[in-house]
Amino acid sequence: MTAPHDVPARNAALSLRRGLRLLDIVADRTRTGETSVSLGTLAAELGTSKSTVLRLTAPMVETDLLRRTADAGFTLGLGALLLGQSYLEGIDLRAAAAPFLRRTAEQTGLTCHLVVPDGTDIVYVDKVETRGTVRMGSRIGNRLPMRNTASGKAIVAFGDPDLLGRVLAQPVHALTVHTITDDVRWRHEVDRTRGRGYGIDDRENEPDIRCVAAPVLDHTNQVVGAMSISGLASRFPAAAVRELGAGVVRTAQEISVALGSSSAQLALHRTAPSRSAR
Structure with a gap:
């Protein structure tokens, strides 16, 4: 039986995996030439609701890993570039x-x-x-x-x-x-x-x-x-x-x-x- 205090940790791990998957989706579509990935596309790719996608993207937008576009979609932000640059330079x-x-x-x-x-x-x-x-x-x-x-x-x-x-x-x-x-x-x-x-x-x-x-x-x-x-x-x-x-x-x-x-x-x-x- 799962202890009550294990539930938040498990939910946090699930959210993290979904967030990382979301970044992968945006990165993959950016590499193929898309300038923006819609909320609906992300929800469909993740197999979840639009409200869940908005919840997952909120901290990523705040830290500039993702950026909202004019058509209400998402693209990679400067934070993602800086992370990648740091990795490559290392x-x-x-x-x-x-x-x-x-x-x-x-x-x-x-x-x-x-x-x-x-x-x-x-x-x-x-x-x-x-x-x-x-x-x-x-x-x-x-x-x-x-x-x-x-x-x-x-x-x-x-x-x-x-x-x-x-x-x-x-x-x-x-x-x-x-x-x-x-x-x-x-x-x-x-x-x-x-x-x-x-x-x-x-x-x-x-x-x-x-x-x-x-x-x-x-x-x-x-x-x-x-x-x-x-x-x-x-x-x-x-x-x-x-x-x-x-x-x-x-x-x-x-x-x-x-x-x-x-x-x-x-x-x-x-x-x-x-x-x-x-």
Whole structure:
């Protein structure tokens, strides 16, 4: 038998669940383009009365989680935006990317890196190798010029438009016979990176290492880093670059979605296989 003092607590829990469901309904309909959700729609979706919906929405309107519209409907308020913004800003890039890096390293047998830009350099912030992966000299905390790396090309191609000029203004040193030292050719390579979605380091930084990288975006859809796969050219032949490059782009988009990127979410949706193709 339920004790009398348990009833208010149970009713409060039910009201909270209904209130959270109500917020979900408004958010879902907002994402699909609706500017206002009517009282009747909310009541029907919740399977309750309009008076109950008004009771549930009252504290949400007071705290600006919801806002009443001119047609007496509801939309999300500034309070919801601030909550979402706080959540997104608290997401750690390295933690968000880690499971995707591990998965990619296991699937490809290649080394995965996560880098962030710092001026005209990249800095390694994570690295994942599998048991069968050939050990590479890169270390977390290492810094390299963007000019010589696939990740650098990806960041320049999709990042701040002024970054290209700043990178080209830096002195370039030929680290291998394949290092691109000609500015015109390097600009062209950045254009190609933008067109295909991923950058390539074809033995430009280390003599026998080939690398492919794609940009990672945050919740403001700005480039905050890049993820890459690298390996010995003998294990990562040029013929495999296109297929593996497409996979890197998709993985970078998945990381970006985890960080809240709406443009990456749209890109993933456009490239998702149809049900009939599955």
